[in-house]
Amino acid sequence: MGSITQRERKDKSIGYTAQIRLKQGGKVVYNEVKTFDRRQAAAAWLTKREKELAQPGAHEAAQQRDPTLSEVIDQYIKESRQDIGRTKTQVLHAIKVAPLGGMVCSKIDSAAITRFAQGLGVQPQTVGN
Structure with missing residues (x-):
């Protein structure tokens, strides 16, 4: 389950940070964060991303290292x-x-x-x- 946090930026505008954190055995095994200008956009991304990570094998694929x-x-x-x-x-x-x-x-x-x-x-x- 993800969370959305409201944050104030340097220019005093509001940003909404959506965060997904998955734990196994008390340790964080996956973390993904993205910031949006609107809360609705953050909620939509969070819902979509959680559905993607719920698919079989998606969690392992997301954990693979991204090479240069x-x-x-x-x-x-x-x-x-x-x-x-x-x-x-x-x-x-x-x-x-x-x-x-x-x-x-x-x-x-x-x-x-x-x-x-x-x-x-x-x-x-x-x-x-």
Whole structure:
């Protein structure tokens, strides 16, 4: 069962923080918090998220660690069955050292990819790599 807490922000507006905390054996095994501008939105999210977590296997899936993109790239390179060419190696390295490589995979969206591509300062065909 989740809870909703009313909080005052620095700019004196009101925010509603919805929190889901699951315990097993007296220890917190899962915690999720999200803040909304309206109480109704917080309640709707809380209800929806509790239903999702009640599904079989959802609790275990939610507890899995969310890797960064650079960790996923390292795993890809390690598990690749084919030799990786020079161009692909260079592109993967550029992604790893960029701010995009430090982001967790679940937070990467099309806007983040677009910002990364525009920040490269290269020709469009190179961005395509």
